[in-house]
Amino acid sequence: MEKAPKVSNGEVLRAMIKQASLPEAVRLLVQDINDHYEYWDKVKYKPLPQGFTHDDLWRLVVADRKRSDIMVWKKYHIHFALTSAMQLQCHKFDMNFGGSWESSALIPSSHRERYLESSLMEEAISSSQMEGAATTRKVAKEMLRKRTAPKDKSQQMIVNNYQTIQFIVAHKNEPLTQEMLLRVHRLMTYKTLEHEEDAGRFRNNNEVVVENAITHDVVHTPPAFEDLPQFVVELCKFFNDEQPTPFIHPIIKGIIIHFMLAYMHPFVDGNGRTSRALFYWYMLKQGYWLTEYLSISRIIYRSKRLYEKAFLYTETDNMDIGYFVSYNLRVLELAFQDLQSYLQRKIEERKVASTYLNIPNVNERQAEMIKIYADNPKDMYTVKDFQSRFMVTPTTIKSDLDYLVDIGMIKPVPLNKVKRGYVKGDKFDEVVSKLKK
Structure with a gap:
């Protein structure tokens, strides 16, 4: 990386004295450079008023920084x-x-x-x-x-x-x-x-x-x-x-x-x-x-x-x-x-999910589950998937899913002798389409 021009203590002092009489355009330029804390690789390409060089500008930038310098x-x-x-x-x-x-x-x-x-x-x-x-x-x-x-x-x-x-x-x-x-x-x-x-x-x-x-x-x-x-x-x-x-x-x-x-x-x-x-x-x-x-x-x-x-x-x-x-x-x-x-996205998602609260006896968590299936109609989810998403116990999730199975919104799919997954049920599309009318 290119080194910035060296600025001596004497040059800093002279630049500080000069700051009081700077043209407004230069003063604002120095302020903008330091507000964004820009380095020489950007400063050297700044457009300048007549009579100023980029070395002059860099000295003013350094002098301005010296005024509020903190050693940490x-x-x-x-x-x-x-x-x-x-x-x-x-x-x-x-x-x-x-x-x-x-x-x-x-x-x-x-x-x-x-x-x-x-x-x-x-x-x-x-x-x-x-x-x-x-x-x-x-x-x-x-x-x-x-x-x-x-x-x-x-x-x-x-x-x-x-x-x-x-x-x-x-x-x-x-x-x-x-x-x-x-x-x-x-x-x-x-x-x-x-x-x-x-x-x-x-x-x-x-x-x-x-x-x-x-x-x-x-x-x-x-x-x-x-x-x-x-x-x-x-x-x-x-x-x-x-x-x-x-x-x-x-x-x-x-x-x-x-x-x-x-x-x-x-x-x-x-x-x-x-x-x-x-x-x-x-x-x-x-x-x-x-x-x-x-x-x-x-x-x-x-x-x-x-x-x-x-x-x-x-x-x-x-x-x-x-x-x-x-x-x-x-x-x-x-x-x-x-x-x-x-x-904001989550607020909008909750607004959409709230539509499903019109299904009798469906709670807020179940409404969000229905939205998940509506957004991902081909996906299968397990109790563990929903547990990690909703941060509640497996028993609570199982109870939520059992009710959705009972009303035909989802149906269980055996994965092995113990574990089951859940996919969209036979009544899902019919119930959802009625809600949209």
């Missing part, structure tokens, strides 16, 4: 400029993601558990796909819902991710310790590493590098493994809010934790998955309950090239983590928009 990890010179755009995004997240706002305002309590399960699955699948898991979402979701054993490494990665997220949710209020960090890594990498003994163990050499997946060029060489013991101590203090630092908004702090673990690369493998899990944990620990319902890794997976570039920009531009912070704040925005779209 002195040993590695990790710093960033806290921009107005970042503060606005964090304020919006505070209003939507946590605090005293009740989740029932956005997510109905009767459906919360099912939405949560679906979100956890999406997060587990996407985070694993980021690291090369090749299983499709459909197959992966079916495996997780039915709790079937993973058939290969890709599926094992997804199961590990899912179980790790569940572990974090259960332990979200506990402090981060070295033992907990190793446990999270062990859960995340179980049966997926070339050498199984590397699970839950810090690397003990400097042979680990990060390569471009296509060109195999080295894009990151982590600090020496000898630094890891002290780093882990500092990371735990940072995570647990035990060390005096300038106030950093909790969401930005979570992003810094994500970056630092990935940057230090304390493990032979599984660093990306573990760093995203730590971010997720920190957000929950800080009271951002909505994080449980967001599939953050799905957005990162869709924009993997930008995710990787955010790391590269940081290292190329003197460890300015602002690029990574800005990218991840945008990811959170998109993840929240995805959740809103998902909830």
